[in-house]
Amino acid sequence: TLAANTTFTFSNQASGQTIVVRLTNTVGNFTVTWPVAVKWVGGTPPVMTIGAFSDVYTFINDGTNIYGAVVQGF
Numbered sequence: 001t002l003a004a005n006t007t008f009t010f011s012n013q014a015s016g017q018t019i020v021v022r023l024t025n026t027v028g029n030f031t032v033t034w035p036v037a038v039k040w041v042g043g044t045p046p047v048m049t050i051g052a053f054s055d056v057y058t059f060i061n062d063g064t065n066i067y068g069a070v071v072q073g074f
Helices: none
Strands: 018-024 038-040 054-061 066-071
Parallel strands (some): 038 066
Antiparallel strands (some): 018 054
């Protein structure tokens, strides 16, 4: 659960590794910043859902790129 605006970084992620993160916002409507290197669908990082909802982020490292996807509003 977010308690402040948060910036994430990745380190030591192995080729072929998948990381899944569930983040829950609060009525504070905090923001999340992801590393610039992540490649998102449409080329733009998603905006965290506002209100007390959860978003589920999936990151896949293919050895060259990190691809990010999100399912929002749980």
